[in-house]
Amino acid sequence: MKSIASTLSRYMLAFCFASILLFGGMILYFLISNYQKDCAETEKFHMxxxxxxxxxxLFRIQDYIxxxxxxxNTVAAHSIKAEVNKAEEVATHLFNTYKDSMSETELKQLIKEALRNLTRKNKIDYTFILEMEGxxxxxxxxxxxxxxxxxxLQGPDGSFINKAIIALAVSQKEGFINQNWSESGPKKNTHTQLEYIKHFAxxxxxxxxxQDYKAITRETKxxxxxRLSKIRLSRDGYIFAGSYDGTVLLGPAKGQNPLKDHRSKASQIMSELIQKAKAGGGFLSNTTPSIDSNFKSVKKLSYCLPVKEWEWYFGAESNVTLLETTLQExxxxLFEVLLIKISATCVLFIFLSFVAFFFTDKFKKLLTSNFDSFESFFRKGTDSPVKIDRSQIAFKEFDQxxxxxxxxxxxxxxxxxDLLKSEITYRxxxxxxxxxxxxxxxxKRVFIDVNQAFLDFFGLDRMDALGMSPEKISFNTPPYDNKYAGELFKKALLGEAVHFEWMxxxxxxxxFWxxxxxxxxxxxxQRRLLIVMRDITERKKMQEIMIQTEKMMSVGGLAAGMAHEINNPLGVILQVSQNIIRRTSPELPGNIPTAxxxxxxxxxxxxxxxxxxxNYYLASIQEAGARAAAIVKSMLDFSRKSNSAKSxxxxxxxxxxxLSLASNDYDLKKQYDFKKIKIIREYKNPPPFNFTEMEIGQVFLNLIKNAAQALSENLNKTELPTITxxxxxxxxxxxxxIEDNGxxxxxRHLKRVFEPFYSTKGPGAGTGLGLSVSYFIxxxxxxxxIKVDSNLGEGTRFTITLPFFTN
Known part of the structure; x- marks a missing residue:
């Protein structure tokens, strides 16, 4: 029976050598592949x-051109206009200086020669003087x-040049005019000229x-x-330019035309450059000398772009020979680095071979170590994150x-x-x-956690917010008081989602709401009460304004209707009182027979x-009736909608x-008497101009009423309330x-007076829209x-500037 140690040692040695050979080949393959890739990327990077x-x-130069x-043309127009103004200034100065000491003929000659010798900015301008009779x-x-x-004198199109100039001077006194002019001689070239004239009274x-438009273009070129001749790209690069006919305008062969020599290489390269420019631009590789044979032959990379208006091309050229030298280096x-890596890999493989022999000899110790690993793992318990090191396990059963x-x-x-990630995501x-x-x-009914928006809402630090009761941030105004809050709290505890508004x-x-x-x-x-809050202060303000607007529209309509109804009895009162005076007068012949x-x-x-x-009573009746009729007329005029048409x-x-509306205005809440205010008028009789009278009248009324209310709040009662x-x-x-001495x-309020909804008045005294609407109008x-200037204790001045001509 085979021993476990012998069997595993043989397989281990075979596995180690196979792994060394396999991984060694793979490492060599990847090293060579990376070398080739690095070479390609280096070349791509530098090129x-x-x-x-x-x-x-070149795109920057194209933008400049x-x-x-x-x-x-705009610069030329400013230039000639400035010269005409300067000429008029010189002529006016000479006229005012010598009109009493010189005859008219002498003075005209003096002005003429002064304008002839007037220094001009460049040589393409011309000056002329023309009498009205021609x-x-x-x-x-x-x-x-x-x-x-x-x-x-007529232009090429048959127009009378100087008649047009005189007509412009008569109608507008000054202005620009375009003229066409033909040269004398056989060619008779036509020139378009931009002129600026001014009447010298x-x-x-x-x-x-x-100035001649052709001269303007020539100077621009x-x-x-x-400017292009001063641009330096690098040590070996330069900018070149030329025309489509082949003439070199800028570059080493400036002034030459390589296209004339159709067989030269320079002519071929020039043709390619011109074709690429006409097609919108592009790159071109070539070997110099391409234009001038005195230059050393080197590889060049060029890029050109067109100037279609002038039939030009321009470009830049760089020496690629130096770049190729850099790439070779x-x-x-990279090849030296590759050799070092291959050598290091071979040394590593040799070392691994010795290690494999060493571990095979220590196989029995490894088996014992496997059992020790399991014993240590189970002894540490379930809280330790340390895992069994499987590299120390030599048998399949143990490995499983x-x-x-x-x-x-x-x-x-x-x-x-996952639990930690969930906590972070929630936070x-x-x-x-x-x-x-x-x-x-x-x-405990205290906050145990709040988000950043909560802190920003209430301007609190986190330490102040945590442990705080909701009552500290409640405004506690009925019906939004602590009693109602307790009822909502009970509903929420019953499981309901309670939606409510609160101040x-x-x-x-x-x-704020x-x-x-x-x-x-x-x-x-743990069961917690989650409260989500959104600021609706602006929405509340808008609702109040909409309600107030509807009220004002209803009141305005009612006032207009009442004014129409009041006009009828007023007419009767005025007519009857007039007839009483007439029919009791001895001066009316028709009264005598009846009397x-x-x-x-x-x-x-x-x-x-x-x-x-x-008689006094009758006159008083007529005066009061006329005053009431005037008030009714003002109310009708102001209640009518403006059509926003300027007249x-x-x-x-x-x-x-x-002022009339302000003096007749009546409001139970008003805290001032307009009749006690002194009105100072400092009018300079401005000429009539186009504006919307109803809109501007609304602006004036807002400012006058604000000034009157400010005067009523002035604590300094020793000074007569005055609006200037x-x-x-x-x-x-x-x-x-419009200035007051309030x-x-x-x-702190001055910078925000024109903001919508911003008001320093108490609740119900204003919407904060009067000055913002005035600013908009x-x-x-x-x-x-419209701007405001104010000094505490001295008063406030609003200044309105309206242009004579508006769209």
Missing amino acids: GNAKDTLKTE NFNISTA TQILSSNHPELEQTNVLS PFNWVIGTG KDVLK KHEQ MAILANTMIDSRESARK EIFNSTKEAIGVLDIE VKDAQGKP TDNLARVATIGG DECGVDLIKLQDYMEKRGI SGNIETALENA IRTFVDNSSVHIE PGIPN VAHNHGGT
Whole structure:
């Protein structure tokens, strides 16, 4: 019978040598494969970097060229406009300086020569002076036309050039104009010119400056080539450029045309470059000299792109010869590393062979060690995560037992890790949700856990929140008091999911509304009350505003209807009182016959009515009726919906209408008497312009009523309450200032006065929308601005700026 030790030792030796040979071959295979892969990746890396560098640089240059092309005409327009303004400034200065000391002829000649010698930015501009009747006073590009009438000059399209210039000066005083001009001579090349003209009123001249579009393009090309010539790619790279006809504009062969020599290699490479540029650009590999035979032959990598507007191509070239040298060096380094790894592997295999012999000799000790391993495992018990080392097990039966034992350990550790992972996942979800979540101890009625959103809601630290009772964050306002909270708590304990709204407060005592869901949940084997809260303060505010808006719409409709009904009896009162005055007057001839028939002396009757104050009473009736009619008319005008259509109007009229509404406004809650406020008007009579009168009137009324209420809250009663209204204009807009001498606005409120729903007034005194709506009307609907300046104890000033021209 074979012994277990002999049998296992033979199989072990066979297995060890087979493993060494197998793994040795695999390691050698992978080492050689990795070497080949590293060589390929190194070559791809270096060549890819070279190509990426060329493409990146050329795309940057292409952006620069496109930018110059797109902005050339704009830059030229700014340039000629600036020169015309400078010429007008010089002419105006000379006219004002010498108009009293020189004759008109001398002064005109002085201005003419000054403008002729005026320093220009570049040599492609020209300056001219043209009289309104058509005489050419100055022409820097066509001096032969000076002192001649040029009204009859026509462009290639038959248009009268100078008539168009004079017409523009008459209608707009200044502006840009495009002109077509043909050269004299047999070729008669046509030029399109951009000109800017300006009317010079003292001599009724037209002063202008212009540039030729071809000259603009030519200067742009020169600037681009100058910029490209300064770019340095690397020690062996450079930028080149040329035209589609083969002329080299930038590069080693600048000024040459290789295409003329059709048999040369340079001509072939040039043709390929031009074709690639016309097709949108691309890479080209070549060997220099490609253009100039004086250069040393090296391998080059080129990339080119087109400039379609100019029929140009441009590109960059890099020396690939140096890159190939670098790649060869890298390959040699990788081969040396490969040899070192193969040598190390062979040494390792020899060492493993000696180890195999050593362990075979120690087989009996290993068998004993197997039993010792099982004994140690079972002695450690079930809490230890240490598993049996199966590398020390030599027999299948023992190995199967070790597998089962280790599987038991793995299952236990897996369950422990899953539990830990579940706890981490729960904690991450718990803290990442936007809703505030609190876990309440049902017995102690204190929070035992809260998430980050809960801490942010109430501005608390975790240590302050844990152990805190819900009553500390409740605002405790009926019906949302502790009694109602107790009823909700009892419902939740019965297993119901209780949904309710509640007013709470943060750490600073600031109240806000929350939408809450409370239900009992089993957490960690214990029954806890889980409360989820969401901030609904803004929703509550919006609901209140919608309710208030509906009320205001109903009241507005009722007021409009009442105003129409009041107009009828008012008309009767005014008409009857007017007829009483007329029919008792001795000055009306129709009254005398009837009075004589009744035996009444109208003069004595008038004397009686005067002495008894009847005439005063009748006048008072008429005055009160007229005032009531005016109030009704203002109410009707303000209650009508604005169609948001802008129309020409006077801003001071809108101010007066707002003042009239403010003075007649009546509110039981109002704490001020508008009639006791002094109104100072500092109007500068701004011209009419387009604005929506109802919207701007709403803005004025809001600001005036706010100022009046601020004056009523002023503790300084020694100073007369005053509202000052100013208007003034500048070149493009009208400015309105509404200033009071009230208590002012604190700095902490000043930055937020235009925010929606922000109000410093008490509950029910305001929605916080008045100034935000005013800001929207001024800024959004009229393209203007509204700002506020305030000093505590001195007052507040709102400044509104409305442009004359708005879309």
